[in-house]
Amino acid sequence: MIVRNLKDCEASERKVVTETWDSTRMILKEDKMGFSFNITTIYAGTETHIWYQNHLESVYCMSGNGEIETLSDGKVYKIEPGTLYLLDQHDEHMLRGGTEDMKMACVFNPPLTGREVHDENGVYPADLSP
Template sequence: MSVDRIAWSRVEDVPTIELKPGIEYSHRLITQEGQGSSFSFHITSIAAGFEHEARGDGEHESVLYCLHGGSTQTLPDGTVHEFRPGDAVYLPREHEYHHAVGPAGLVMAVSCTPSR
């Protein structure tokens, strides 16, 4: 697909990708496959109370932007950040942190390079 044209996308027009069934799902709105983009842009939702160890895959750099709800992100050195609406976080290819989603769940915009 050519990257020399403007392209639109809506959540209703893309499949829901179940990352963790019943817990985490994503709508990949802009992708290499769909629009020819070198990066991807998603809206991802995670259920309230979910906790896990987040780790980079060595390939993707990402930016997360909190739209609704929130979570606590704890780095291996003990640094704690409350991820709330309006916050953005850059994740390098290699990273790790403990991720605990709050009682309102978490909805975030995610951009990754290369495209997922």
């Protein structure tokens, strides 16, 4: 059994911080669960280009507000507490923080290794190691 506390993870190398978001990676590839689990904060008033070409992701908004725009068709979806969205088609999108920080629970498949940040195309690299 693995037991972790968010506060402990936030105070460790499991927390990754960028200009527009921070992400605490509570479950990683090394845990051998077949997925990873993050608590991510999208900062208010920010915009992040994301295109997970190598991963599928599900995202649940726990608090805050914002929006997501799918770039293939320009559709904009409001995000508020209780909203779940699935990037099941490797959807290229813009994620925008609203008037307050958004706290999100995120699941990735395949799992993240822990230090990923978006490259110039909004992509996390693929980890091809066993």
